[in-house]
Amino acid sequence: MDKTLNTTSGSEAIQEASATTSSKGISTRTAGKTLSYTAIFWFISVLLGQWFFFYYIIKFYGFSVINDNMEIWNRWEVMGATPYHVGDFAGNLAFAAHTIGAGIVAFGGVFQLIPKMRNRFPTFHKINGYVYLLTVILLAFSGYYLVWFRDASPIELGDIGTSINGSLILLFSYLTVRSAIKKDIASHRKWAIYLFLVSNAQWFLRVGVFSYLVTGTTLDLNPAFGDPFFPMWTFGCFLIPLLTAKLYFYAQQNRNAQVKLATSVTLCVLTLLMLIGIMGYTPFLLSVMSEDPISF
Template identity: 70%
Template sequence: MEKTALGMFEATKTKDKKQTDSKTRTSSKAANQGLKYSTAFWFVAVLAGQWFFFYYIISFYGFSVINDNMEIWNRWEVFGKTPYQVGDFAGNLAFAAHAIGAGFVAFGGALQLLPQMRRYFPKFHKANGYLYLLTVFALSVSGFYLVWVRDQHPITLDGIGTSINGILILAFTFFCARTAIKKDIRNHRKWAVRLFLVSNAQWFLRLGVFSYLVTGTSLGLDPKFGDPFFPMWTFGCFVIPLVMAELYFLAGDTHRSAVKWIAAGSLSILTVLMLVGMLGFTPFLIMVMSGGEISI
């Protein structure tokens, strides 16, 4: 009788354990799927936004260089920017290279993050990767020149933010190249993501600005360029994406479903805010390319 009762107890215990394990596996699978879909959501949004940004750069900056009409850059003068300066050949060349190089970063960078590209087109991935590294390195150096040498005004908070961002680009470029040479694929992918984010900080900066303006206006608020958000976002445009990346890496390395759901939810929210920014930024870029009066 005791053996029978003991056997029934053990059977019940085993059954409960199997049910618990099954629920855990189901929960873990759902969390992994949530993280996967939120990542895909982010990537598609980034790819669409980046490629339109590439189209804008080539249409506005690229063709202005080809047509020797670089004076058109000063349409930004309404915002206190005069990229084209008469007689400053070196400065104009540096700015043109910086702007058009950013176009390549926008077009080719996201492709480097595609696993399918690495798997099925390894030679292209490698060649595009090294070209990308050279480009972002050159962009960082030209950025330092434009901020610290060409700009005759006192260094502003924007300049400091841009400089810190440039230092991060140089550092991440080094680690990205080193891990690639050592064939440390796992860490190389992480450094590649970090490099992609800081290399596109100025794009995130613009999306954040328009997201803030559109969201604030939609909520009945009165967002202004003097709001505290703007100086904070000067640094937030690369800090927040990096923090999100570290959370994503943590979620990928852990078995804890809660962490995966937090990462998936955070990434989805940031992607939605990014899309809101695109809704404001895209018409603005179209307005710039059309030659009409620039206003926000």
């Protein structure tokens, strides 16, 4: 009887060990740590890129409003955009609110994702969360106004993508609040991350564009603004981050080491591409903030 129990226990132990070790000898625990470190790598990259984006928004747009010099927004005219319209008080106000709101989201949103901030400073987490929610809702509605009412040009594919993005912001805002009210912390965390991603879709859009241009130029692929990538990325700028987050959550719960490692590699590659975009976008923004002609 004792021998039977010992044999059974030994078999169960072997099966359990096999379940936590891949065919290549990589344990689930090691794969899980790799996934966590990759997520930290992504987070730090986003933080650095977004905080510089915040600096750009405050310096270029914020101070132009304070100094009543909003005409400077039309430095973007060389890129086909004229954000400032003479005599359009409501439109200019909506654009200013939209851009400065994006800066607030870029600066404050990352704090909501740091577990230690949530645990050690719950009051700050709650207040910052309220500010964040109100700001992203403002972004959604001001975005609707700028696309569907202010812009007199025909609706384009990018406008549809922006509108879908705005709708996702409102949906995820509701789900984030609802899960918090229900004290469903696990769901609240996921919806908050989804909200963070769609709220920063326009930042991902710009970083993705520069990543495509820099990478394509480096590989001698001659990227151009007429490429199919651009209309597709109008939707990809929020769909790809959402799908990546979904994959990350799945890998977190999965006990298969190979799934965790594959997700880590995917996230690492996407983060590297994002960093390429950040490095390409940063000097461009510096040229926008300077008094020199914008070069691209």
